[in-house]
Amino acid sequence: MCVSLLFLGTWPAVLTLLERRGRLPQHTYLDYSITNLLAAVLIALTFGQLREATHNMPNFFTQLSQVSYLGGVVLSIGNLSTQYALAYVGLSLTEVISSSMVVVIGTTLNYFLDKRINRADILFTGVACFLAAVILGSAVHSSNASDNEHKLSGSADSYKLGKSGGTETGKQVKGKDAPRGMGNGASADYATKAEAGTAEYLIELEGRRSIKVFGSSTYIGLGIVFFSGIRFSLFSPAFNLATNDQWHTLKDGVPHLVVYTVLFYFSISCFVIGIGLNILFLYRPMAGVPKSSFKAYLNDWEGRQWALLAGFLCGFGNGFQFMGGQAAGYAAADAVQALPLVSTFWGILLFGEYRKSSKKTYTLLVFMLLMFIAAVTTLMASSGYRSTK
Numbered sequence: 001m002c003v004s005l006l007f008l009g010t011w012p013a014v015l016t017l018l019e020r021r022g023r024l025p026q027h028t029y030l031d032y033s034i035t036n037l038l039a040a041v042l043i044a045l046t047f048g049q050l051r052e053a054t055h056n057m058p059n060f061f062t063q064l065s066q067v068s069y070l071g072g073v074v075l076s077i078g079n080l081s082t083q084y085a086l087a088y089v090g091l092s093l094t095e096v097i098s099s100s101m102v103v104v105i106g107t108t109l110n111y112f113l114d115k116r117i118n119r120a121d122i123l124f125t126g127v128a129c130f131l132a133a134v135i136l137g138s139a140v141h142s143s144n145a146s147d148n149e150h151k152l153s154g155s156a157d158s159y160k161l162g163k164s165g166g167t168e169t170g171k172q173v174k175g176k177d178a179p180r181g182m183g184n185g186a187s188a189d190y191a192t193k194a195e196a197g198t199a200e201y202l203i204e205l206e207g208r209r210s211i212k213v214f215g216s217s218t219y220i221g222l223g224i225v226f227f228s229g230i231r232f233s234l235f236s237p238a239f240n241l242a243t244n245d246q247w248h249t250l251k252d253g254v255p256h257l258v259v260y261t262v263l264f265y266f267s268i269s270c271f272v273i274g275i276g277l278n279i280l281f282l283y284r285p286m287a288g289v290p291k292s293s294f295k296a297y298l299n300d301w302e303g304r305q306w307a308l309l310a311g312f313l314c315g316f317g318n319g320f321q322f323m324g325g326q327a328a329g330y331a332a333a334d335a336v337q338a339l340p341l342v343s344t345f346w347g348i349l350l351f352g353e354y355r356k357s358s359k360k361t362y363t364l365l366v367f368m369l370l371m372f373i374a375a376v377t378t379l380m381a382s383s384g385y386r387s388t389k
Contacts, residue, residue: 004324007317009095009342013350014310015083016091020209020351023303024292025083026281031307032079032314033274039315040267047323048260072269074238078231079270079314080277081224084287087211088221089141091347092354095340096137096368097222101229102236103130103379109237113246123382129375136368138222143361144354145218151199151356196352212288239266239322259322267315341372 018028078098085094104127111123194200206214213221241247242262250256282292347353354365 004317004320005339006342007313008321009339010346011310011313011317012082012086012095012343013091013346014306014313016086016347016351018303018306019083019087019211020205021303022208022210023300023307024210024289025087026278026285026289026292027297027300028303028307028310029080029083029274029278030297031304032311033271033278035308035311036274036315037267037271037311039312040263040319043316043319044260044264047319048258048264072266072271073273074231074234075266075318076270076273076277078228078235080274081228081231084211085221085224085228087209087287088213088216089225090144090353091351092340092344092365093137093141093144094225094228095343096140096372097134097225098229098232099340100130100134100137100375101226102233103127103375104134105230105233106236107379109233110240113237113240113244115246119382122378126375126378126382129371129378133368133371133375136364136371140361140364140368141222142218143364144357147357147361148202151197152202154199195355197355197357201352210289236322239263242266243322259319263319263322341369341376344369 015025015028015032019025082094082098085098089097107123107127111120194204206212239262243257243259245256279294281289282294282297285291344353348355354361
């Protein structure tokens, strides 16, 4: 589950990197969807097919006729909305709030679906810590938004917002370190050397990124995050139901679906939903993103390798998470929702999040991360053992 934690905490950082460089989210998600499905196929053909088969644990090909799609639908919608939430709220807070909601809702459902194999006193202490992290995360976002408004209100005259949502700067520097254009709306030739955390940096970022967020309400970003968190919270229970059949939908003598088969079918439905919606968004974009076309997507190779990598990371991360959940209980496997610790590291290291923020924001951020550490520790301590008899 440690590898899963690393992978699931890293793929949102890759999507954030591409969006901040100006690559259209529709293009990125189409690439991401391809390798996310490919990861599930590779897991099914290796871990699912090459191991020794038993009656209770048949191989992948043996179970291909048993179809299960529901979890992939909620996962696809959750991942898609996360891509936009990352722009509005930031990498760290998006992952904190959505992951906490997954634990508060999803882990509670999994506890009862798993016939309470986890220690309730420890498990729900962890759930309470995650709930506290949601509240603290919302406070961090509000405080950081106020900090940014204060910075922008005192920005120099040489940096100002353009009428079209881009930027007009008086100190542009052309050089080899300037970001290359990625899709429509990218700043192809110029970049300024502003320090992270300053008003100048925020204005430059707004002009370069593909999703414009200046002037948007704080509640828009939080609303997208909560929507995403609710969808994500249903994915793990759906996976649990598909592999353990707690509702007894299978006929007598039919073995339960193995993790690899469920992941394969969930990934197919995730792929279909993701591809369909993003092809629609090419021509009818949302959140002020420029229109595109399928031809433009095919010709957009800037950053494609990173989008494909994000799909692999997410696909393998989900697979490893549920392989662990099948053995130790899905409630305990939700400990990988500590992925915001990884995402926060990337957010601070790569994107300069919270740089030059107020003491209030830093204090709330530290308490939020400490609450996460406490939550993950208690959640892992609640692990039980699932009998396969």
